Amino acid sequence: MESLLALHFLPQWPLRFDPLISFGIVLFLAIALGELASRLYLPRISAYVATGAALSFARLDPALLDLLPAAHKVYELAFALILFELGQRIDLGWLRRNPWLLATSLAESLLAFVFVGALMLVFDQPPVVAALIAAIASATGPAAVLGVTRDSGSRGQVTDRLQMLAALSACYSFVVVGVIYAWQHAESAAPLSIIVLHPLYLFAGSALLGGIGAWAVLMLLARIRAGNNNQTLAAVALIVVIVALANTLGLSVVLSLLAAGVLTRSFDRQRRLQPMDFGLLSRMSLIVVFVGTGTLLDPAQFATALVPAIGLLAARALGKALGVFAFARPSALPVRKASLLSIGLLPMSGAALLTVERTAALWPDLGAQIAGVVLTALLIMEFLAPPALQFALRRANETGENA
């Protein structure tokens, strides 16, 4: 025994684990479950959410709390990468060539907003709360859409429209949330200039930041051989910088990155860039985002908010489907594909998480009021939507060989 203690380079007993180990274990678990899910013809994303949910039931080692700010940063970066990637797949020219598609997009978001808002008023929520919940609910999840369409190698009309509608609804949702913030500022008697200027600053500033980012991406990448891996890595570096700048300037990460993605494509007149394939990095991002969402499960809240959350999801699904069907014919979509598209629009946006946090930071009461319903609904949808989305793409005959 004596001699063993002399070996001072051995770790002390009991072992004190580096908190990083939980990150590794969770990642491994998520990947393993994802593989299992795909054997069962389920989307991998569902397994990631399940991993997160399982994690939320486990009691956290207090030492892990130190990791939370870092985890938050990783989540934000991962989400940013996904938004940029989705943005690159959006062709704004399509809205010019087919204006009814823009009408579809406005209708599905507006109807989801109105139906959810009305329902929340029925549930006796104050108008600001109802409006905020409705604005969050009106968005379709860009990460779920990108994740499932990429995972299944989908190509075709339903896929293209889904990506377009998800990206646009995320933008509207963001703008409306900005306006509601202004309204809330008014109720707390902020000067008029702030009410007007804050949303404007958020919107214009984010778009401008996205534009500068897009320009920088193109300038830099034009100097790297096309198709080279370094192009993708350089883009990742720029995305990190854009996220940091958005945070420093108090702008929206969601809007800045979507704008950067969309504009890199619009500015690329000579098609020097392929839509970039972030490959493994993108897969890692999806794992982080969906495991992160899964950890939100709060069993206590889950029970009380369950009914309004289910109501919210139903109202939202109805609004979106009505919007799609109303303009299916003029926007040149066969009825069968319109129903599949409506199913595809079901996933809620993980941006809800960021919005709830931000709201809670500004007005803790308001944040707490919306958190229960929104996060419960988000979590239910994270489980149900990816399989539904994959089913819709399969039925549309748009999935790749292995899906």
Place this chain on the structure above:
Amino acid sequence: MSESHLEFSQSSPLTLGVELELQIVSRLDGDLTGGASELLALIERKPHSGDFKPEMTESMIEVSTGVHQDCSTLQAELQEVRKTLLTAADRLNLLICGGGAHPFQHWAERKIFDKPRFHQLNELYGYLAKQFTVFGQHIHVGCPNGDEAIFLLHGLSRFIPHFIALSAASPYYQGVDTAFETSRLTAVSAFPLSGRAPLVKSWAEFNAYFDSMKESGVVESMKDFYWDIRPKPEFGTVEIRICDTPLTLQRAAALAAYAQTVCRYLLIERPFLIDESLYAVYTFNRFQASRFGFDGGLLDPVKKAKVLLREDFLETLDRLAPHAAELGTTELLASLRRACHEGSDAQWMRRVYAERNSLPDLVWQQALLWRETP
């Protein structure tokens, strides 16, 4: 007479009809994408000229014209058809382009169009079905009766290398420069009933051949023959299927004009005897034209001499001149003479790729050319 007897419908001699198989391409990355079913549904909402049909995979659409006496009205209808197609494609955010094969698609990613016949073919042919995502132009020439159709079928085989060199537009396949002017023909050759038709001399003999093939269960209908040239008894035509879909409508119309003029020359002048010597040189000539275009060699089955394909084609044009004047195809044939000097669509594709160094951008330029050339 057995029940399977093929009735040859009568049609006015030398009338023309054209079918074009076109690529449905994504604006995102220039790769093939699904969209045939939505395009067809959208186009069929309104009355339109021409006919639009699905093909083996969701990334292909076939357009065809009505029957024309005259190449100029054929060209006009093709332009109408293109307008209808592009209007629909724009609303679905799709690009349409010509060319015999997509430069970099991966065949395994293709989706079979949801129709019983295509699923059956997919079952039967396995990977060949999806590899058959290649795009050709078919030209129908009207024949007064079955015997003349058989005569034209064999007579036209002498000119097959010209059609190959004039239409070649698939130098890239699965992302690689194949060194061929047309790689599409190799994809077609993999099918068991491809290549040349048997040397039967009359419609009655052809019927006997068809009956034996049907009775032995090799084929069910004429559709199962993938020959370079085949009779089409329902239409009363002989159908030339060797051409890649060219990059422009103008070239498609010129190819039809060339077919019409050669057929008139064959029917009126009866320049050579139909016998097996025509086919002795067939595969050699077909390969030379696919690989080298007009720079390839040609074994002339009549003169029994090896010549340069370009020279043979230019000589043929001279011989056709009086018939072209009669038919009003002189101008379109002149455009082919220029093409023979200036280079094929395949060479245009190689030039564009050399300048821009990107296959997706090449596809984009093909789509622009398809849209903007008269």
